[in-house]
Amino acid sequence: MSEPQFTKVSPKYWEEKWDKRKIGFHRSHMDNLWEEGHTIIGVECVRSALEEFFEEQSIKYTVSDLQNIEGSLFTSEDKRIRLYCCDLFKFNSDFEGKMDAVWDRGSLVAINKDERQRYSENLTNLLSPDCRYLLETLEYDETKYPGPPFYVSEQQVHDLFGDRMNITKLERVDSLEERHQSWGIDSLFENLFLMTLK
Numbered sequence: 783m784s785e786p787q788f789t790k791v792s793p794k795y796w797e798e799k800w801d802k803r804k805i806g807f808h809r810s811h812m813d814n815l816w817e818e819g820h821t822i823i824g825v826e827c828v829r830s831a832l833e834e835f836f837e838e839q840s841i842k843y844t845v846s847d848l849q850n851i852e853g854s855l856f857t858s859e860d861k862r863i864r865l866y867c868c869d870l871f872k873f874n875s876d877f878e879g880k881m882d883a884v885w886d887r888g889s890l891v892a893i894n895k896d897e898r899q900r901y902s903e904n905l906t907n908l909l910s911p912d913c914r915y916l917l918e919t920l921e922y923d924e925t926k927y928p929g930p931p932f933y934v935s936e937q938q939v940h941d942l943f944g945d946r947m948n949i950t951k952l953e954r955v956d957s958l959e960e961r962h963q964s965w966g967i968d969s970l971f972e973n974l975f976l977m978t979l980k
């Protein structure tokens with residue numbers, strides 16, 4: 783069987799997806815984390831995606847340029863949502879300190895395979911000692927659809943994070959939807975892992 787040809791993704795690739803509205807991953811609901819008093823920090827390289835987020839949620843915001851890297855910071859009026867418009871590989875704990883919780887949805891699965899090691903190191907360096915890191919991955923036959931979003935095996939989660947994190951698999955959910963038919967796959971599972979620092 784021939785090897786799958788993996789698309790090389792980049793901030794430019796994702797910008798085109800947002801421009802052409804090829805964003806089947808997008809969910810317009812907001813979870814109620816910040817209503818519970820948390821500050822939400824996010825990183826997204828496509829500016830229009832961040833503008834859309836605030837408009838969709840009817841949240842007033844301001845935008846400022848970042849000092850040290852190319853990019854901007856979108857801050858909600860109450861300052862409890864702070865979304866960085868920049869390449870996530872340039873984001874580190876100098877910006878916002880350490881995170882108490884991470885929700886990794888559509889992130890590890892949206893970067894190139896050869897960037898995963900650097901990604902896991904960067905992310906792990908962002909965590910406070912008690913941080914709870916929720917990671918969502920996708921499981922499907924990558925010989926039928928090479929991504930993105932890319933397939934990340936359970937073994938790879940352990941290879942990437944296992945040295946520094948305890949990893950518990952919380953659930954495996956059948957997530958095949960109508961929109962996935964065009965991918966040519968006949969099964970798709972979402973795996974959810976809870977990770978904490980060792």
Ligand SMILES: C[S@@+](CC[C@H](N)C(=O)[O-])C[C@H]1O[C@@H](n2cnc3c(N)ncnc32)[C@H](O)[C@@H]1O
Pocket residue numbers: 792793796797807808809825826827828831868869870871887888889892893931
């Ligand atoms: C599959 S989508 C998931 C978006 C969102 N996390 C969600 O769950 O709906 C991946 C997102 O990551 C952004 N992205 C991809 N590569 C990035 C990078 N290097 N730095 C920052 N954002 C990036 C894309 O623009 C896209 O909006």
